[in-house]
Amino acid sequence: MHDRLQYESDMFTAPEPVLTADSPVLRTHAVRLPARGRSVMVCGVVATVWAVAGFATASTSSGAAAIGTIVLALACAGLTGVGTLWSP
Amino acid sequence: MVGSIIPIVYGERPRRARSLLALYAVSGIAGGALLGVCLGAVGSAVGLHQAGPRSVWLVVAAVSLILALRELRVSRFWLPQSGWQVPRSWRRTMRPALVMIAYGAILGTGLPIAISGSAYYLLLMWPVVLGSPLAGIVLFGVYGFARTTPVLLLSRVTTDTNGLERCLVVVDNSVAIVQMLSAIVLAATAGWIAGLAAAGV
Numbered sequence: 072m073h074d075r076l077q078y079e080s081d082m083f084t085a086p087e088p089v090l091t092a093d094s095p096v097l098r099t100h101a102v103r104l105p106a107r108g109r110s111v112m113v114c115g116v117v118a119t120v121w122a123v124a125g126f127a128t129a130s131t132s133s134g135a136a137a138i139g140t141i142v143l144a145l146a147c148a149g150l151t152g153v154g155t156l157w158s159p
Numbered sequence: 160m161v162g163s164i165i166p167i168v169y170g171e172r173p174r175r176a177r178s179l180l181a182l183y184a185v186s187g188i189a190g191g192a193l194l195g196v197c198l199g200a201v202g203s204a205v206g207l208h209q210a211g212p213r214s215v216w217l218v219v220a221a222v223s224l225i226l227a228l229r230e231l232r233v234s235r236f237w238l239p240q241s242g243w244q245v246p247r248s249w250r251r252t253m254r255p256a257l258v259m260i261a262y263g264a265i266l267g268t269g270l271p272i273a274i275s276g277s278a279y280y281l282l283l284m285w286p287v288v289l290g291s292p293l294a295g296i297v298l299f300g301v302y303g304f305a306r307t308t309p310v311l312l313l314s315r316v317t318t319d320t321n322g323l324e325r326c327l328v329v330v331d332n333s334v335a336i337v338q339m340l341s342a343i344v345l346a347a348t349a350g351w352i353a354g355l356a357a358a359g360v
Contacts, residue, residue: 102335110231110342117343118224118350125354136360143348144285148298150344151278152305154337155269 164262165314165323167255179255180314183263184307190267191303195286195295202287202295209290213356219281219288220352226277227345230338240274267303278341281348 104110129136167179202208207215228234245265249258265271269279282302286295309330317323 102332104231104335104338107231107233110233111228114224114227114231114233114342114346117346118227118353121347121350122354122357123350125351126358127354129355129358129360133360136355136358139351140355143344143351144282144294144298145301146344147278147285147341147348148282148301149305150337150341151269151276151282152302153308154276154278154334154341155266155306 164259164310165317166320167250167258171255176314179259180311182256183259184304184311186260186263187267187303187307188300189303190264191269191299191301191306192296193264193299194268194270195297195299195302196292197295198283198299199286199290199292199295202290203292205287205290207288207290213359215288216352216356219284220349220356222284223281223345223352224349226281227342227349230277230342230345238274238277238280241271242273243271245272263303263307266306268299269302269306276338276341278345281345 105113125136125139128139164183171179225234229236229238245262249261253261274280282298285298286292313323313326313330317326
């Protein structure tokens, strides 16, 4: 209880933090995003591999194509949710 | 987010802390599902899934690839979002249970606040393009639940604000990793959908 009271007390004096993905605190990490050229290459390779996989899957089974789409959409939803740790 | 919500349960009895966190998680899922069903209903009314599916999917693939590059900071451009934050003052003026419900419901939708991940915009597109309220409920329910998981996990490994601050250093470093994973999923989605469209599905 004391800890919470201390925290509540700090809240009155501390300025309201505004943390977004571009906040300086997020750009001083040990883990950084790859360089621009490498990022483009990774995106291109991943998109190409999945395009071939998608075409091959859809050509053989529409059910498997639908399942793949659902899995990707769910992965997008999950990662987007988890990735909002610092959102205000 | 985690630094604002978890301290609410510090000092509470374990059972009450669990109840408050459960309220937060349930309202997060409910808030997300509510937005999802609305988006799905809009999509169903607009009928994008019926009009020229191949062209619609190609647009989704292109948007997904552009968002992947934005997520990796290759391209920087503004996308519509609110600068509003859930007020911290609610913790002083409202009862803890009500605060958890309000925080969970608002953060679970992710819409009225700043949007930190580019993948969120693709997530907004899915129920509309599919024209399915059910798909909206599932996708945004998963989003709402995933959004609550960092709070639930960190509340289990910390018991005070000092412990939480130590954990936040680790959390801080995980942001870039999640961004990279999101970009890979966005790029994979772009490729997959383009492949399906090319195959005529």
